[in-house]
Amino acid sequence: MKNKPPETRPYAPSFLDRFMDFIARLPLPYWLTYLLLFVLENLLVHALGWIFGWLPAFTFVPILFSFPLWLWGPMALMTHLNRVAQQALADFCPLLEVDDQQLERLKREFTVMPARSVLLSAVIWSIIYIGLIIPAFRSSFADYGIGPSFSGLATLEGLISFAIGSALYYHSFRQLRLVNWTVKMVGQFNLFRLNPVYAFSRVTSQIGVAWMVMLSLTLLIFPIKLASAPLLAILAAQALLAVAAFVLPLLFVNRRLVFEKRRLLAEHNLRLEATLKRLHQSIDEQKMDEVGTLNSAVNSLNIERTILTGIPTWPWRANTLTTFLSTLGLPIIIFLIQLLIKKLLGI
16 A cells, blocks of 8 residues: 655755755755855955964865765755655656645645754764864874864864755755655556656665765865774775665665566466467467467567566666765775875885
8 A cells, every 4th residue: 555645744954955946946056155155254264374373274174075065065055855755756756646745735845844843853963073073183183283272173163064065965865765655656567668767766876976986075174193992993884885875765765666577478478378369379270360460479489588587676767776886986096096195105
């Protein structure tokens, strides 16, 4: 029995959704606006360090780039994922039996986060930052000649970035849960109309790609010598979660497509059995006109079986899988290159 749309209570949008909506309404493309904010924050923080003597003049500290990255990067990616989800839902609609009101509620669920949940996510990740990240940063600040005052400012900047940027994880898990729930609303999948079926693979793959993009950029910015065991564990978990994000929400669709394929093949086998039985009878009775007709029917059924067997049951296109796997390997390559450089330079 297929699921029905949930009767969700109205909820207030998070402050992040309000801010992202504001950025999206500006004349500039949203990604360019976030890029400019990223550059501006980096320049402002380093300029304060130069002016007050907290940093050697006109020197840049690579580790400080990670904080603006995790502040503005996730918001750009969440905006992108919202647009991907909206288009995917529109493409998936032919498979759903919902009215306009239910469809609008689905769109809101996919693109607007509840305020309380985002606040709770910020609190949880702030605790993680204080417990795991700050200890790793403290020892590195002295290596860059950063004084205690600037260390406090940088630590506060990092806390804000992780508290806000971590919403990317909540946003992603929320969309993945909604994908898993929405595909279960479909009464029956049609193996000969797979375009709507592929729609949500764009969402799940783009979520995995978003995590890998953030991981790759973090590895490019973050000094390899500061990579502690807890931090590496978080990065490795992110790679594993990216794979799970791509595959797990669509396993239900795969099972349904496999079931539909087996059903069609079972019907095909019954037709083939009946046709062969009639063919044998015609041969025994020497009805050669019917033999020719039935022989053509058997050939047609064999062609049909080849077609049915060749229909894929994984709910994504080949190029979607290729793009995801390529992105998945990027942070691994970057990390290995950094390790090689570290070994060659002895740092």
